[in-house]
Amino acid sequence: MPFLEVQDLKVHFPVRGGIFNRxxxxxxxxxxxxxxxxxxxxYGLVGESGSGKTTTGRAIIGLNPITSGTVLFExxxxxxxxxxxxxxxxxxxxxxxxxxxxxxxxxxRVLDIVAEPLRNFEKLSAQxxxxxxxxxxxxxxxxxxxxxxxxxxxxxxxxxxxxxxRAIALKPKLIIADEPVSALDVSVQAQVLNFLKDIQxxxxxxxxxxxxxxxxxxxxxxxxxxxxxxxxxxxxxxxDIFENPQHIYTKRLITAIPDMDPSKRERLIKFREAVxxxxxxxxxxxxxxxxxxxxxxxxxxxHLAALxxxx
Amino acid sequence: xxxxxxxxxxxTTSFRILxxxxxxxxxxxxxxxxxxxLAIVGESGSGKSALAFSIMGLxxxxxxxxxxxxxxxDIAALPPSKLxxxxxxxxxxxxxxxxxxxxxLMVVGSQIEEVILLHHPKxxxxxxxxxxxxxxxxxxxxxxxxxxxxxxxxxxxxxxxRIVIAIAIANEPKLLIADEPTTALDVTxxxxxxxxxxxLKNDSEAGVVLITHDLGVVAEMADRxxxxxxxxxxxxxxxxxxxxxxxxxxxxSLLQSIPSAGSAKSRLHVIQxxxxxxxxxPRQGCRFRTRIPWIDESAHEEQPGMHEIAPGHFVRCTCYxxxxxxxxxxxxxxxxxx
Amino acid sequence: xxxxxxxxxxxxxxQILLLSILVFLLAKAMPGDALTGLLxxxxxxxxxxxxxxxLGLNNPWxxxxxxxxxxxxxxxFGQSFRFKMPVADLIGQRMMNTVWLSLLTLVLTYLIAIPxxxxxxxxxDTWADRMITGYTYLGFAAPLFIFALLMLWAFxxxxxxxxxxxxxxxxxxxxxxxxxxSKFYHILxxxxxxxxxxxxxxVQLLRSEIIDTKQRDFIITAxxxxxxxxxxxxxxxxxxxxxPIAAFFxxxxxxxxxxxxFIESIFSYPGMGQLFLSSISLRDFSVVTALVLLYxxxxxxxxxxxxxxxxxxxxxxxxx
Numbered sequence: 001m002p003f004l005e006v007q008d009l010k011v012h013f014p015v016r017g018g019i020f021n022r023x024x025x026x027x028x029x030x031x032x033x034x035x036x037x038x039x040x041x042x043y044g045l046v047g048e049s050g051s052g053k054t055t056t057g058r059a060i061i062g063l064n065p066i067t068s069g070t071v072l073f074e075x076x077x078x079x080x081x082x083x084x085x086x087x088x089x090x091x092x093x094x095x096x097x098x099x100x101x102x103x104x105x106x107x108x109r110v111l112d113i114v115a116e117p118l119r120n121f122e123k124l125s126a127q128x129x130x131x132x133x134x135x136x137x138x139x140x141x142x143x144x145x146x147x148x149x150x151x152x153x154x155x156x157x158x159x160x161x162x163x164x165x166r167a168i169a170l171k172p173k174l175i176i177a178d179e180p181v182s183a184l185d186v187s188v189q190a191q192v193l194n195f196l197k198d199i200q201x202x203x204x205x206x207x208x209x210x211x212x213x214x215x216x217x218x219x220x221x222x223x224x225x226x227x228x229x230x231x232x233x234x235x236x237x238x239x240d241i242f243e244n245p246q247h248i249y250t251k252r253l254i255t256a257i258p259d260m261d262p263s264k265r266e267r268l269i270k271f272r273e274a275v276x277x278x279x280x281x282x283x284x285x286x287x288x289x290x291x292x293x294x295x296x297x298x299x300x301x302x303h304l305a306a307l308x309x310x311x
Numbered sequence: 312x313x314x315x316x317x318x319x320x321x322x323t324t325s326f327r328i329l330x331x332x333x334x335x336x337x338x339x340x341x342x343x344x345x346x347x348x349l350a351i352v353g354e355s356g357s358g359k360s361a362l363a364f365s366i367m368g369l370x371x372x373x374x375x376x377x378x379x380x381x382x383x384x385d386i387a388a389l390p391p392s393k394l395x396x397x398x399x400x401x402x403x404x405x406x407x408x409x410x411x412x413x414x415x416l417m418v419v420g421s422q423i424e425e426v427i428l429l430h431h432p433k434x435x436x437x438x439x440x441x442x443x444x445x446x447x448x449x450x451x452x453x454x455x456x457x458x459x460x461x462x463x464x465x466x467x468x469x470x471x472x473r474i475v476i477a478i479a480i481a482n483e484p485k486l487l488i489a490d491e492p493t494t495a496l497d498v499t500x501x502x503x504x505x506x507x508x509x510x511l512k513n514d515s516e517a518g519v520v521l522i523t524h525d526l527g528v529v530a531e532m533a534d535r536x537x538x539x540x541x542x543x544x545x546x547x548x549x550x551x552x553x554x555x556x557x558x559x560x561x562x563x564s565l566l567q568s569i570p571s572a573g574s575a576k577s578r579l580h581v582i583q584x585x586x587x588x589x590x591x592x593p594r595q596g597c598r599f600r601t602r603i604p605w606i607d608e609s610a611h612e613e614q615p616g617m618h619e620i621a622p623g624h625f626v627r628c629t630c631y632x633x634x635x636x637x638x639x640x641x642x643x644x645x646x647x648x649x
Numbered sequence: 650x651x652x653x654x655x656x657x658x659x660x661x662x663x664q665i666l667l668l669s670i671l672v673f674l675l676a677k678a679m680p681g682d683a684l685t686g687l688l689x690x691x692x693x694x695x696x697x698x699x700x701x702x703x704l705g706l707n708n709p710w711x712x713x714x715x716x717x718x719x720x721x722x723x724x725x726f727g728q729s730f731r732f733k734m735p736v737a738d739l740i741g742q743r744m745m746n747t748v749w750l751s752l753l754t755l756v757l758t759y760l761i762a763i764p765x766x767x768x769x770x771x772x773x774d775t776w777a778d779r780m781i782t783g784y785t786y787l788g789f790a791a792p793l794f795i796f797a798l799l800m801l802w803a804f805x806x807x808x809x810x811x812x813x814x815x816x817x818x819x820x821x822x823x824x825x826x827x828x829x830x831s832k833f834y835h836i837l838x839x840x841x842x843x844x845x846x847x848x849x850x851x852v853q854l855l856r857s858e859i860i861d862t863k864q865r866d867f868i869i870t871a872x873x874x875x876x877x878x879x880x881x882x883x884x885x886x887x888x889x890x891x892x893p894i895a896a897f898f899x900x901x902x903x904x905x906x907x908x909x910x911f912i913e914s915i916f917s918y919p920g921m922g923q924l925f926l927s928s929i930s931l932r933d934f935s936v937v938t939a940l941v942l943l944y945x946x947x948x949x950x951x952x953x954x955x956x957x958x959x960x961x962x963x964x965x966x967x968x969x
Contacts, residue, residue, distance in 0.1 A: 021656065048497035049468070155585045156355075185354035185586070186524060190568035190579035197578075212497060215527070219570030219579070256502040258527025262550045265531070272502070369869055391878070399875035406873075411866035415965055416889055425884075426874040462964040478874065 001075045002036035003206055004060075004174055009033040009069035011052070011059045029055040031230035031292070032069070037223070039173075042200070042207040044221030044238075046214060046253070052230040053210050057176045060208070061095050073174070091121055094167040098179035100159035104151040110137070110162055111147040117169045136165040141195065157188035161195070168199060176208045181216065193220065214257050218242055223302075226250050231293040236303035246305035248279045248286050249293075316486050316518040317343040317366070322377035322387075324358075324365045326589070332374055333589045335361040337542035339377075340617075343486065346516040348509075350533035350550075352523060352565075356586045358542040359522045360407075363490045366520070367404050368394050381486065400430040403484035403517075405508075407491040409471035413463040419474045420459030423447070426481045446477040450507060469500035473507070480511055487512070488520045493528065505532055526569055530554060535623075538562045541587060541598040544617070548624040558620065558631040560606070561599050567636070580636065597628040605637050606630055653960060657953050668945040669721070673714050676938045726939035731931050736939045740921060746816045747913070747920035750836050751905045757844035758901070762851035762894075769852065770859025770890070771882065781852065788849030793842075794911045800842040801915060811838040814917035839916040843908045851894060851901075858890035865889075892962055899955030903948040 011030040014023040030052045037043040047053040058064040060071055062078075071078040078089055094117075097103035104113055114133045118124060124132065134144035140161040151159055160180060167175055177196070181189040193216065199205060211217050217224060218238055225235045226249070234241060234250045245251045255275045259268055285308050287293060293306035322339045325332035336358045343349045353359040364370050366379055368386065379387040381402070386394060398404075406412035414422055423443045427434060434442070440459075447455035450473040463471055472492065479487060489508060493501035509532065512519050521532055529536055529550070536553045538546045538561065546559040557563050567580030584602045592598060597611040615628035701707055705716060720727070726736035769781040805813040812818070816835050821828040862868065863886055871881045910922035917923065921940060928936040 017652075048499065157585070186526070186565060187354060187568050187582040190570075191581045193570065194579055194581060214498065215570045252499060256498040258525070258531045260527065260530045260554065262530050262533075262554060269506075367873055369872055395875040395877055397875070398873055404873040406866065406870060408866060412870045414867040414871075414885055414889065416892065416963065425871075425876070429875050429880075464965050475870070478870065
């Protein structure tokens, strides 16, 4: 039994218009996503802007209403209301947001920010609470004396650590990290990524890691799902995806990753042109009339790809 | 073979904070040649964008010292009317965020037309429009006639960046300054934009200053690289040397901290401490010394200068000679759980 | 575009209905009814009751409301007991006076606001800006009716430059040049008094819009194109900053309604506002309800106008 299982998840947003503001059609932000994560693993959700990866994460935690489909957490269903429907889930699943500048309330002290989930779920005395917050801050590598400071007194990386301290305050089992480092500088990024790996080991965390950066996804994840226009185009282990991509969209995405070896430039340009030509030529074969991916078909035991009928 | 286009000598750009001036760009010297891409790499607060703005004379409230020679003429000392003849004409600039860089109330066609009108007022309206359509085609916009009439918000991020590029290259500039041109874009779009910049450079033999924080972009694009830290250039070298034989501790640390495709799953290098803010820069000695405290103080110079350690390879300060990474334990032990 | 407008129009109908119910109920809640003031106190209470029954005053409120509302739709707002004439005719006489006063006030408001706002925004943090902002603070702080009284006293009575009451010199034939000049002469002081106060909001709005637009990225793009400062201002900053001002126009109308009520009373100017205040103090309720309904409708239309202007001038919110 997988730790987190998402079955045929759909999130559709209505588009309203006309004189009476009726629902005209719906935008299928997420259109039939299935995924399963084993405990202690990191599952990467990749896609370009508008692919529905963030909506998927938000739907699992209940920040976006689910149109249809089920989410099973430790085998138990999280109902339509997402995590909100059962208080236990709210403790066990936490989220880390992209922007450390806007996800922390600027008028609250670090103590109040980190203690907020504790206050919702545990009745601690002021002293106990303070001690717990100090412990958490130490855990994320911040000085315990900083509890009375405000978010603006911290750098981007430190703020993201405060966000992480808040997320791990209730000892969650699953963390949904939505682009947790894309607003950060390279050296700070490294700090946060290392740290996420450390606490994963120490707290036996499971991650759903959402990112558009394939370098980071490769570094962090065991399994990867590639989304395009609300559907999966390919799913598999990191090796499956990076070493044996099957779908033209995945291939194109992977070849677009900047290469660190300047001596390969000429060859790369030619290779990319070839991939691009293949993509353009085979587009109609790999996508249906609406430009959406076909259902996934198994390539190997771990590897699925949205290949056309003919194969 | 390569003639020098831009030579910056001892450029210092300072901003006033309360009663003092603080240098965001500090004593920067560099050159850009024709048909060359010089990448300037640095993290936020390194002064790389302030440098780009200084070259274009776009700072409204800054004190600029030193010289910026464009084709032998010091453009830092030019009066606005003379500088305006160069900007948008021989000097083109591509901005980071294409949405905010475009006027939301003008159709994109007129925004490109404006830059032609400013420098070639005699060109007829019809001819101008034709040039704009040509430009839109050149930067890879499908249905240029239709796109001409659209407002910026009606275009995707990648298309908007193409418009910004069309504005920058409308008058065939000799020097193109691109300030984080792909930061706001998806990978596949990033690749298209980078390929476009490269193609335009090859066609026009312009010099390009490419400002970025992304070493991947640098490795893909640059001929030479200048690494900036805390307002100063700490290392300049050609791209091959920089990626294979970087010397400055900051360059080496930076290269170690990116999750590279080759070394999946290993730990990333973390630079200790944080980038100091403009007001808290160490004003004396090596600026990177607080981030590598395990290196002996005596390894640093008192007044770190640029040392040419091989032809065209410059490194600031002498600390590179004795730099080594701390052993692996250093990074891991700090997050110990109590 | 027309769809949005049509939708907004449709939304307006329940808004105005609700307003009319509210106005009607308020009028009902006031002591007395249409007969209380009209009749001789010596009349037999039984006859009075019969009269009430005949006029439908004993019907439930919604029947009375429907009665009133259908008549109002046909322009019949009942009788003013003070003037002994139909309310519609009474308001009709004065409406044009208020319209002219409002129009001139609007023109003056923008004539003052646009140059001041531009100077203040473009040269912000200079002595000129400080003087202009100083004036706007004064304008915000000074209550309109006190300022208007001062103006009336100074320019009407003390210097005697302007007439102190009425909308025209009596005895002039309408349609003659003298009549027009006299009308203009009469509204100039009240309009100026109101404009000087109401304009400060627009000055401030324009100033902050310009300061905000000045720092936007596309202004840097314009400079990087090689545009001169003059062109940057005229082509990019001003055009973009005037947009919210245009959109604010509709709300300006709403603001004028409140202003004219005071101004007309202070300058004894025979418009709707003066009629409104005097009708309240004399309990001429049929006039008051009609005017409140009219004012309410004007405010709703003003807001609609603002939205329409904004969607017409700002491509970002145009609905396809």
